Amino acid sequence: MRKLDDSSSSSNTFSCFRHSLLEILYLIGICLVLNVTYGSGFQPLIQLPSSGLSTNTSSRSKTVLLNIDDFGARGDGIADDTKILQDVWKVACSSSSPAKIIIPARNSYLVKPIDFPGPCLSNVTLRVSGILVAPQDPEVWDGLNVHKWLYFHGVKQLTIEGGGLIDGRGQKCPAHMLQRPLHSISARNLKVRNVTLVNSQQMHMAFTNCMHVAASGVTVIAPADSPNTDGIHISSTTHVELKNVVVGTGDDCISIVGYSSQIRIKNIVCGPGHGISIGSLGKNNTSAAVQDVIVDGAVLFNTENGVRIKTWQGGSGFARKITFQNILMHNVSNPIIIDQYYCDSPLPCLNQTSAVHIDSISFRNIKGTSETEGAIMFLCSDSCPCKRLNLENVELVWLSGIAKSVCWESYGTTTALISPPSCIPSDDKVIQNDNNSDSSTSLQKHDHASI
Structure with a gap:
């Protein structure tokens, strides 16, 4: 398998937050201009001193x-x-x-x-x-x-x-x-x-x-x-509704891992940070099963990634039936990215053939500016190609030149305007060849200790 090399105090905190709100209001203005539509047995009770115990009942x-x-x-x-x-x-x-x-x-x-x-x-x-x-x-x-x-x-x-x-x-x-x-x-x-x-x-x-x-x-x-x-x-969690959230940190604004499903995320402001991520999945040859996730309505600004799926070589399981839609990006590096060669390690990661299967991923109504030339990056596994990817109405502009799409072992369809032009070929052939093995890809949720 090849590794790809391609293109203070609380008051201070509130002060910074007020500054961030100005940025957010500015971005909302951009949204209106671009006409982006947001779719919709524990221990017994201890005895307390009588002077210290006071309860009121409404x-x-x-x-x-x-x-x-x-x-x-x-x-x-x-x-x-x-x-x-x-x-x-x-x-x-x-x-x-x-x-x-x-x-x-x-x-x-x-x-x-x-x-x-x-x-x-x-x-x-x-x-x-x-x-x-x-x-x-x-x-x-x-x-x-x-x-x-x-x-x-x-x-x-x-x-x-x-x-x-x-x-x-x-x-x-x-x-x-x-x-x-x-x-x-x-x-x-x-x-x-x-x-x-x-x-x-x-x-x-x-x-x-x-x-x-x-x-x-x-x-x-x-x-x-x-x-x-x-x-x-979000780890090994089901039936989640997350909405009207503002996140600005030094890592993922939202991350979803483990055995998580039926996740609905709506109206998110993200920045700075590393974007909205599925993963990382499959580290240290582990399995994962993330499915039925919808991110609907988000503004991302000054983030290191936009919407991302990241998996380690050697993992197993799947990430499937995931939709990112109605999203505005401003100065975002790697706006749309699937990376099956993720390696957050001080040492080089070994090439391995096993991989988390990625299937049925949709990117719809995504507009904005990219900080990097590679606005759409699908870097998928040689042995487990990404299948049924869908791009629909995507407009991403690199202000320093012409933005590009980069694809590796990724297959799917495109609908409506895609800019930069899509590089994913039809997935008819890879789906036909993999139809039998796909039906057997099923993992049960394990009981994991809370992190």
Whole structure:
């Protein structure tokens, strides 16, 4: 197999975010000009001091309201409020009535890594109106779960909502400490809405082994040069609706991996970052199965990639039935790319014949400017060519010259205007030759530990 070589503080964060909003408004103006259409058993409850326990019940909603200040939280951003939040979670989770944990506005709460375990007796809501901040001192993490900061698992009917800020303070940590996602969630029937996350030490929000997720109004901000700070990471998760999201980080705005399916993503603003990615898949000869994904309506600006599928040589499984549509790009490198030779390693990756199968991928109504000459790049496996690719109404311009399409072992169809001109040949022949083996390509979802 050949390897191809072809052409600071929270206030500062909000200040940067306001600047980004100006860019977004500018891009919306471009959208109007171009007439782009957006389609549509845990441990028992501990005994708390009587002076510290206070619960209120809303007579209208029958919801138990749990303000962490009433449990003794300091909220000065210096004192450790970890145990208080843990205690409040236990009260909420053991309540037979719906419970709402309130992080009040105008205060900042320092919390160390916390597990929020289920199952709970009723619905639980975490409302972050104030600020949750992670510890800066690396020694604080010793002996704790270094891969998660706020870890929700085994919970059904969980809502995380906001208006406040969740600050991972990753910009203040040494480089070797940057390995923790801000939120790691393994849950069913999960709602996330109006939450702002900044400066994670790695991934900002990771959905792992979740079912039925609805997330909207999420904002994620981190420096463009911060490593591995994916905005929203979806792994082995099904039935996801993600909409009205703004992400600007140092890695993928959205990444989808593992055994994930039935994902709907709508109205996304992405930039800076590495774009919207399926993958990476197949690393270290592993299998993956990502299917039934629709990204409908996005603006990407100043990103290193646009919409991307990336797989490692030696992997197995498939990425199929994926659609990217109604997308505007501004100064985006590699606007449309499938890369089956992905190698994010300091050492060269070995050539291998096994590969993740890529099938039935559509790119529709995508317009804008490319920062690179290769505006459309389909770099597929010699042994497992990409099949049933579809390009429809794509207009990408390279401002430094004439944009190009580059194709390798990729087959499909083109419809309507394609610029730069498509290089994919008809896939009739490759589909006919591979028809028998295609019917046997089926993988079952495994139980993976949450990241």
